[in-house]
Amino acid sequence: MVHTLFVARLTLNALGRDRVLHTLLGVSLVLLCLVPAFSLFSMRQVQELAVTLVLSCHALLLIFLAIFLGSSTLWRDLERRHTSLILGLPLSRSHYLLGRFFGVGLFLLLFSLCYALLAVIAVSVSATFYEADRPVIWMNLLAALGGDLLKAWLLAAVAFLFSTFSTSLFLPLFGTLAIYSAGSASQEVYEYLNSDFSSQISAGVRWLAEIFYWILPNLTLFDLKTQAVYSLPLDIPALIYPFIYGFVYTSLVLWGAEFFLSRRDLV
Amino acid sequence: MNAIEATGLKKVFRGKKMQRVEALKEVTFSLSKGEVFGFLGPNGAGKSTTIKVLTGQIRASSGEAFLWGQPVSHPSSRQNLGYLPENPSFPDTLTASDYLRFVGKVFSLPQGELQGKITSVLSRLELDTTMKRPIRGFSKGMVQRLGLAQALLADPDLLILDEPMSGLDPLGRALVKDLISELRQKGKTIFFSTHITADVEQVCDRVGIIVGGRLQCVEPVEELLQEGLSGYRIYYRKDGTMCELPAAREDFPREMETLLSQGIEVDRVEPQRRDLETFFLETVERARYEN
Numbered sequence: 407m408v409h410t411l412f413v414a415r416l417t418l419n420a421l422g423r424d425r426v427l428h429t430l431l432g433v434s435l436v437l438l439c440l441v442p443a444f445s446l447f448s449m450r451q452v453q454e455l456a457v458t459l460v461l462s463c464h465a466l467l468l469i470f471l472a473i474f475l476g477s478s479t480l481w482r483d484l485e486r487r488h489t490s491l492i493l494g495l496p497l498s499r500s501h502y503l504l505g506r507f508f509g510v511g512l513f514l515l516l517f518s519l520c521y522a523l524l525a526v527i528a529v530s531v532s533a534t535f536y537e538a539d540r541p542v543i544w545m546n547l548l549a550a551l552g553g554d555l556l557k558a559w560l561l562a563a564v565a566f567l568f569s570t571f572s573t574s575l576f577l578p579l580f581g582t583l584a585i586y587s588a589g590s591a592s593q594e595v596y597e598y599l600n601s602d603f604s605s606q607i608s609a610g611v612r613w614l615a616e617i618f619y620w621i622l623p624n625l626t627l628f629d630l631k632t633q634a635v636y637s638l639p640l641d642i643p644a645l646i647y648p649f650i651y652g653f654v655y656t657s658l659v660l661w662g663a664e665f666f667l668s669r670r671d672l673v
Numbered sequence: 674m675n676a677i678e679a680t681g682l683k684k685v686f687r688g689k690k691m692q693r694v695e696a697l698k699e700v701t702f703s704l705s706k707g708e709v710f711g712f713l714g715p716n717g718a719g720k721s722t723t724i725k726v727l728t729g730q731i732r733a734s735s736g737e738a739f740l741w742g743q744p745v746s747h748p749s750s751r752q753n754l755g756y757l758p759e760n761p762s763f764p765d766t767l768t769a770s771d772y773l774r775f776v777g778k779v780f781s782l783p784q785g786e787l788q789g790k791i792t793s794v795l796s797r798l799e800l801d802t803t804m805k806r807p808i809r810g811f812s813k814g815m816v817q818r819l820g821l822a823q824a825l826l827a828d829p830d831l832l833i834l835d836e837p838m839s840g841l842d843p844l845g846r847a848l849v850k851d852l853i854s855e856l857r858q859k860g861k862t863i864f865f866s867t868h869i870t871a872d873v874e875q876v877c878d879r880v881g882i883i884v885g886g887r888l889q890c891v892e893p894v895e896e897l898l899q900e901g902l903s904g905y906r907i908y909y910r911k912d913g914t915m916c917e918l919p920a921a922r923e924d925f926p927r928e929m930e931t932l933l934s935q936g937i938e939v940d941r942v943e944p945q946r947r948d949l950e951t952f953f954l955e956t957v958e959r960a961r962y963e964n
Binding site for chain 1: 732
């Protein structure tokens with residue numbers, strides 16, 4: 407386990423010096439600075455718009471980071487043969503894989519924490535412009551940010567899985583994007599197929615859709631934006647279920663990634 | 674216990690359209706403690722594949738290999754190994770010091786000694802001034818030397834070096850040769866691949882030649898050089914002029930006696946031998962003919 411932490415630290419160290427990521431962090435800072443100004447456009451829902459903007463930017467940036475880092479970290483190691491050096495050390499492939507994943511996950515967590523801090527400031531400033539009917543529930547805002555983070559970890563794990571058996575960047579990148587799109591829509595499709603509006607759809611298609619529903623990650627579970635934007639009460643099961651689902655799904659995906667990586671010839 | 678033990682190693686790759694490529698064919702050899710072994714072969718002969726099997730990067734289709742008695746599939750077999758891959762590549766945003774610190778931790782080197790060891794190994798490879806610079810700014814030769822530094826950091830008893838002189842200028846090559854000789858004197862076991870026969874002649878105890886995935890021979894370098902001695906060339910002065918006399922191996926004592934009895938001053942004697950390169954070329958040629 408200690409080897410996993412060493413690899414995670416090395417990964418975090420390398421990501422911390424990546425110029426592309428510095429630029430992205432700069433972009434997120436600019437976006438957050440613009441939130442109070444843009445939220446004024448809503449007239450009477452300044453606070454709600456500010457929360458919406460903050461959460462949307464966070465989700466967008468985090469998904470971009472998760473897919474970009476998840477796809478490129480392992481793939482780059484294999485492509486540039488960093489693995490020849492790292493796995494030539496007394497280090498198992500599973501420790502290496504987990505270390506790389508935890509490094510990326512930790513980077514996403516640190517990004518989210520910094521973002522959350524600045525988001526609280528941006529929303530607080532916006533809320534002073536126009537008094538909302540319901541005050542911001544900060545725990546809801548943090549829960550929504552946490553939901554995005556769980557989603558990003560899961561997507562990063564999916565990208566890692568694709569990287570373990572793909573020789574090009576195409577599959578990890580676009581495969582994860584496809585999983586993200588399908589996972590975001592699967593709940594709605596499932597509900598539609600179980601409603602009266604879909605009575606004409608054949609049983610075969612319905613059966614196939616159901617299988618996909620259970621196999622694909624259900625990313626809607628992590629979406630807690632409505633509760634955060636409108637300061638609606640958030641019960642504990644609503645928080646625990648996505649956390650357990652995310653943890654179990656991510657673990658299974660990583661187990662699959664470890665399975666493929668341990669069998670791959672590093673030529 | 675042997676440092677390396679490989680028995681019947683076979684590796685088959687599946688190419689495009691499922692065609693079989695037999696990269697290794699029943700490769701068997703062993704390396705005892707303190708030996709320096711040169712692994713020679715033309716490009717694509719299977720040198721790197723053998724090394725990758727030994728370091729657990731790829732799995733042999735059949736056969737088995739052990740490092741210090743431990744199966745190569747287990748990471749602990751690499752606990753006493755320093756490995757330099759061919760054309761090493763590092764995460765380039767890191768500094769040399771960052772990477773070596775990571776290597777030291779994986780080898781469980783004591784925290785208190787780590788910095789000293791890093792400084793010492795970088796200094797030995799003339800990289801001490803670049804310790805804090807990102808690796809992305811390193812030249813090819815510097816990257817190669819950093820690869821050697823990470824292999825040497827934990828002071829392992831076994832070193833597997835895949836083309837250690839590749840990408841180095843003459844100064845770098847001399848540095849690495851010195852280093853190998855120094856490690857040999859310390860009793861380290863070294864297995865290194867190359868296609869430069871002169872390097873093997875200078876630093877190795879034994880040489881193995883692989884062609885087309887099959888290990889053709891494993892011979893002591895000294896014996897090869899002795900066997901290859903065909904005769905001598907005697908240079909002497911007569912009436913102020915330098916003369917040259919070729920002598921077969923068996924005629925040499927008689928020729929020398931004759932010259933000395935005539936009171937002729939012998940300037941120098943040069944052995945005429947079939948060098949390792951000739952032996953290597955003959956072996957490759959023979960293997961190709963047999964195949």
